[in-house]
Amino acid sequence: MKGGVGKTTSVVEIATLLATEFSKKVLVIDLDPQTNATLSFISLKQWEKIKDTGTIADVLGMNRGASSRDEDFDIKKAIIKSPQGIKNLDLIPSHLELTFLDLDLVSVPARESVLKNKIDNAGLNYDYILIDCPPNLTLAPQNALIISDYIVVPVTPEVYPAIGLPLLVNRVQKWKKSFRDCNVEFLGVIFTKVDGRYSVHAQQMDALRKSKIIPCFSTIVKQNAPLGKAVAESKPATLVYPHCNGVEAYRSLANEIIQKIEDDGK
Structure with a gap:
């Protein structure tokens, strides 16, 4: 529910690592x-x-200036295979x-x-589907929630999360009660952009x-x-700085995520 916390970076790096180092098929x-x-x-x-012929907007059936919605748009037409040559990863x-x-x-x-109906009907075959959402609970994130097994929440450890996280949990729980098909659970909080110089982060x-x-x-x-x-280079850091501290942290996180999901057995 807050921007600038490393949400997109977390999706990009974890997805790339799952595909390249853990041999998982990822969308x-x-x-x-x-x-981003x-x-x-x-x-x-x-x-x-490709912006006018095959994006998530087409999958969701948005008009985008057309006279009518294309409800029959095939989700597979929007999938970009192995962007930047990343084996096992699609976008x-x-x-x-x-x-x-x-x-x-x-x-x-x-x-x-x-989105759920499109994915269910397409018979997609992936080990993991990672969805990058905007920091709100509008219609796009709702489409993600109803099809997801887990929510991962990137958080910069400042004062705001202490207020925002209970609100997020409350809103998701209320939303789930309205949709019986939704079984999403919180997998965990990722602490991002942590600065050891600030005692408030540790606190x-x-x-x-x-x-x-x-x-x-x-x-x-x-x-x-x-x-x-x-x-800035429009590339996953995993590809260009594979041994930097940030990628090493995401490498460890990817392993944690795999383990937690396997232990949960969902």
């Missing part, structure tokens, strides 16, 4: 209209070529038009389940762990310049 779905995850895997020039890119998703689908029945991490609002991953991601550089 990344970018549901954030800012398209998309532009971490493909160039702006590539996105310009469904985002579109700026997602900003208007709530308005565009206002009269669509069961509009929270559009907030300790307080959130003790609160047990949401389980917290053991691995923390500290402030790390190469992660930011990779964003």
Whole structure:
């Protein structure tokens, strides 16, 4: 529910590591209209070529200026195979038009389940589907929640999470009661952009762990310049700075995520 916490970086790096180092078949779905995850895997020039023919906006049946919605759009047409040559990783890119998703689908029945229906009907075969969502609970994240098994919450350990996390948990639980098909659970909090120079970071991490609002991953991601550089280069840091501290942290996190899901047996 807060931007700038490393949400997209976490999706991009964990997805890349799951695919390249853990040999998992991974699909990344970018549901954030800012398209940052998309532009971490493909160039702006590539996105310009496909933005009007195959993005998540088409999957969700947005008009995008057309006279009518294409309810029969095949989700497979929007999948970009192995962007940047990353074996085992595919991408469904985002579109700026997602900003208007709530308005565009206002009269669509069961509009929270559009993505679920498309994925269920397509028979996609992936070990993991990672969905990058905007920091809110509007229609795009609702489509993600109803199809997801788990929520991972990146948090910068400042004062805000102590207020925001209980609100997030409360809203998700209320939302689940309205949709019986939704069985999503919180897998854990990722502490990101941690700076050892600030005592408040250590204090907030300790307080959130003790609160047990949401389980917290053991691995923390500290402030790390190469992660930011990779964003500027439109590439996953895993590919360009594979041994930097940030990637090492995400490598450990990927392992934790696999283990927690296997232990849960969902």
